[in-house]
Amino acid sequence: MDSQNSKSKKGKRNTREGKENIASKGTVLRYFQEHIPHFLFTAKITTLTLFLIYIGIPIFVRSNPWIMPRVVFANLLRWPPFVNLSSPADFGLVNARHFFLDVEDDVRIGAWHVLPKSMHEERGLVPLDSFEKELKNGKKVFLYLHGNSGTRGSHHRVQLYKLLASLDFHVITIDYRGYGDSSGTPSEEGVVKDSYFIYKWLKQRIGDTKIFLWGHSLGTGVTTKLAKILCNEGDHPAGIVLESPFNNMIDAATHHPFSLPFRMLPWFDWIFLKSLGEQGIYFKSDESILSVTPHIMILHAEDDLIVPFDLGQKLYLKAKATRTAYTKNVEFVAFKGDLGYGHKLIYQAPEMGDIVRQFIQKCENSD
Incomplete structure (x- = not known):
């Protein structure tokens, strides 16, 4: 049951x-x-x-290979938008002048000249028509060449001008053709030509004053190529600072965050990298730096996500391995990743003032 x-x-x-x-x-x-x-x-x-x-x-x-220069130079990306570059005071720059230079018939570039801080402290506001004359006052000059996107008025760039001016240097900076209030269209040859023009313009006005070059990001490619041309002419800058640099455009493009979705493609090189060469965009800093004879200082943050730290190290090692009896030293200053400086904020380092002063001293001692 x-x-x-x-x-x-x-x-x-x-x-x-x-x-x-x-x-x-x-x-x-x-x-x-x-x-x-x-x-x-x-x-x-x-x-x-x-x-x-x-x-x-x-x-x-x-x-449409013409698209690659737009991507590399990114000159149409302007932040902050709608700024008045003709008024440096709007950016908090005291004793600064805006002016234009005609590089070619159809290329006019905008520029700023920021006076050393001590001049403002001693004399107050300097008349704008006296700025060129003041370039002969014995204060050293930094020619700053910025990276892609934005303008010479971008925040991180302005903060660096303020730092250099506070260290008592003249600061000259430009917007390459196609950037900011400058006319024309950027290309590797064109932006280097603009930089060469402003350098020679300075040389005609500074007397015995020394000019130092400071390039950031894409501007390190411009700076290194400009320095090569000048050194080959026997017109050596006093020193070179390369902030967040890459060794060449091929490696920079390959490791850029925007290329991440495409790197696995079997035709990545043919589509993207070959297109760069077809548009004349190489920026072979690892080759140009072999001809750069002045003292070189490379600054790079370990947490740089735009230009990987490794690329800056590659450029440094190439330069270091090829120094000769006719070239000055090269140094590499690294910033720890936990400091959060990334690609644009190295100027925030409390020790930057001392780093720049020591660099200037090394350049002068090696003369």
Whole structure:
């Protein structure tokens, strides 16, 4: 009797479990039926996104090689927007002048001249028409060449001008052609030509004053190539500072965050890197630096996500290995990643003033 009851209960339990399974399957089926439109929409968006990233963009870039200079120079990205570059005072720059220089018939570049801090403390505001004359006052000059995107008025750049001026240097900076209030379209040859022009303009006005070059990011490629040209002419700058530099444009483009989705593609080199060469964009700093004879200081933060720290080290090692009896020393100043300086904020380092002063002293001692 007990055996029959047990079988009866087991049968009822199996029947109940079977009904529950059927009900559960029905619920799952109804869920998928109800959400099929959502699943299909998600699948379509995912497929379209992958197509655009891995098919559409590469095809567009390869068939429109003119796009690569726009990406590299990023001169159309201006932040903050709608700024008045003709008024350096709006950026907190005291005793600063805005002016233009005609590099070519159709290229006029905007520039700023920031006077050394001691001049403001001793004499107050200096008349604008006296700025050029003051370049001969014996205070050293830094020619600053900025990186891509933005203008000479970008916040991190302005803060560096203030630092250098506080150390009692003249600061001259420009917007290359196509940037800021400068006319024209940027190219490697063009931005180097603009830098060469302002350097020679300075040389005609400074007397025996020394000029130091300071390049940041893309500007390190400009600075190194400019320094090579000048050294080959026998017109040596007093010293070179390269902040967050790369060794060459191919490596910089390969390791840039924007290239991350495409690096795995078998045609990455052909589509993206070859296009750079076809547009004349090389910035081979690791080759140019071999001809740079003055003292060189490289500054790089370990947490730089735009130009990896390793690329700065590669440039340093190449320069270090190729110094000769006719070239001055090269040094590498690293900043720990936990300081948070990244790509643009090295100027915030409390020791920057001392670092610059020591660099100037080393340059003078090696003369």
